[in-house]
Amino acid sequence: TYNVSRIESPNPEAPWFGRSGFIHPVYTPSGRIVTEVFPADHLHQHGLMFAWTSSSYDGREVDFWNSAAQQGRVEHVETVSADSDQIVVRLQHVDLTSGRPIVVLRESWEVTRVPHATLNVFDLVSTQTCATEKPLVIGEYHYGAMCIRGPTAWLKDGGTMTTSEQKGRKEGNHTRPEWVVLHGVLDDQPCGIVAMSHSDNFRSPQPVRLHPNKPYFCFAPMVEGPFEIVPDKEYVSRYRYLVTSKVADMNMIEKHWDEYTKTENATEK
Numbered sequence: 102t103y104n105v106s107r108i109e110s111p112n113p114e115a116p117w118f119g120r121s122g123f124i125h126p127v128y129t130p131s132g133r134i135v136t137e138v139f140p141a142d143h144l145h146q147h148g149l150m151f152a153w154t155s156s157s158y159d160g161r162e163v164d165f166w167n168s169a170a171q172q173g174r175v176e177h178v179e180t181v182s183a184d185s186d187q188i189v190v191r192l193q194h195v196d197l198t199s200g201r202p203i204v205v206l207r208e209s210w211e212v213t214r215v216p217h218a219t220l221n222v223f224d225l226v227s228t229q230t231c232a233t234e235k236p237l238v239i240g241e242y243h244y245g246a247m248c249i250r251g252p253t254a255w256l257k258d259g260g261t262m263t264t265s266e267q268k269g270r271k272e273g274n275h276t277r278p279e280w281v282v283l284h285g286v287l288d289d290q291p292c293g294i295v296a297m298s299h300s301d302n303f304r305s306p307q308p309v310r311l312h313p314n315k316p317y318f319c320f321a322p323m324v325e326g327p328f329e330i331v332p333d334k335e336y337v338s339r340y341r342y343l344v345t346s347k348v349a350d351m352n353m354i355e356k357h358w359d360e361y362t363k364t365e366n367a368t369e370k
Contacts, residue, residue, distance in 0.1 A: 102126055103188050103212060105177050108147075111139050117168045122177035122192040124149035124212070127294060130221055131346040133287040135294045137250045137316070145169065146250040146317060151208070151227055151338070153194070154245035155323070157238045158205045161198045166245055172198050181209075188212040193232065204232040206330065221344040222357075229336040236329040243275070244310035244321050247340060249296055251283045251316030260285030260316045263349075265358070270311045275324050277306040279358055282349045283316060291348045296320070299339035300362045303328075 103124050110118035118139065125148025126134040136148035145168040152175050154166040165173035174195050181189040194206035208229045215222035227247070231237065239245075251260055262270050264278035273281070279300070284293025298307045298320045308324035320340070322328070330336045341361045343354065 103183075103190060103210070104147075105180060105190070107176070108138065110144065112144065115144070115169070117171050117174075118144040120147055120150075120168070120175070122150075122175055122190070123147040124225075127342070127344060128221060129292045129344050129346040130219065131290065131292070133290065133292050133346065135251060135283070135287070135292060135344060137252050140250060140253050140315075142253075142256075142315060143250070143317070146248065149225070149247070149249055149342075151175070151247050152245065153237070153239055153323075155240035155242035157240065158196050158203070159199075159235055161196070163196050163198055163205070163237075165194055172196075175208075178207075186214050194229075194237075205235075205237050206230065207232045215341070219345075223342055224361075225340045225342065227338040227340075229330055229338075230334075231330060231332040234332050236331045238329050239323050239327060241326050242321070242323050244319055245323055246307075246319055246321050247296075247298075247338060248319035249283060249294060249317060251285070251294070252287065253316070254287055255283075255285040255316040256314075262311050262318055263351075264309065264311075265354075267351075270313055273309065274311040274313070275308050275321075277308050279306055280354060281309055281311070281318055282354065283318065284345075284349050285316070290346065292346050293344075293349050295343040295345070295349060295354055295357075297341040297343075297358055297361055299341070302338055303336065 107121040152166040192208040196203040264273040280297040304322040307320040
């Protein structure tokens with residue numbers, strides 16, 4: 102489910118945690134939910150979301166990720182089209198640090214179902230452009246960008262992460278894998294979600310932030326150093342998600358990766 106409407110914060114004394122423009126829930130084929138919204142340990146994390154952390158606009162620091170800073174927000178703007186096979190929406194990233202809200206990035210998402218007999222598979226293409234004549238500077242930082250927050254149940258039920266290089270949380274953090282699988286047990290059934298960052302993405306293979314004890318990770322190109330999203334040039338990010346109702350088969354994932362990276366209409370690095 103892509104959330105068009107703003108979901109309000111569960112803490113009425115902290116309304117800034119409310120958000121629209123993210124995907125939750127994500128279901129396995131058997132109906133388990135492998136994402137989380139407003140987890141008590143990180144109220145600012147919402148399913149599948151895209152937010153920059155250590156950025157600056159017009160000389161001012163803007164954090165779109167950590168809502169409690171109240172420096173920036175990401176929100177849904179418009180549904181362009183939606184049916185059972187594809188959702189196309191527009192979002193915006195708003196700077197709150199100047200005394201008046203300023204839209205600094207415009208973003209579109211194309212979320213497309215990929216037919217499969219035993220998995221739930223979908224692609225997400227994010228296209229970001231500057232909303233003004235000034236760039237958004239993305240500073241070097243240890244996390245940010247496209248994130249998956251897994252279910253809180255995996256805090257206690259042994260949920261874990263494995264990269265395409267067969268590395269876990271500690272060894273895999275800030276490495277540059279082709280994909281990551283977040284997996285665990287829900288209702289006594291193993292399940293998981295695989296995220297693939299397309300080989301044409303900026304700084305591919307993109308570094309990943311694998312949290313040491315929480316069920317979340319993100320593809321974080323800023324780990325390799327600062328960069329800019331500049332006027333008149335699109336910043337395009339492409340991801341594929343595989344959702345499974347059983348233990349992830351690494352050979353199966355590799356076959357999907359090979360198929361995905363051969364997709365035509367690849368974007369320019």
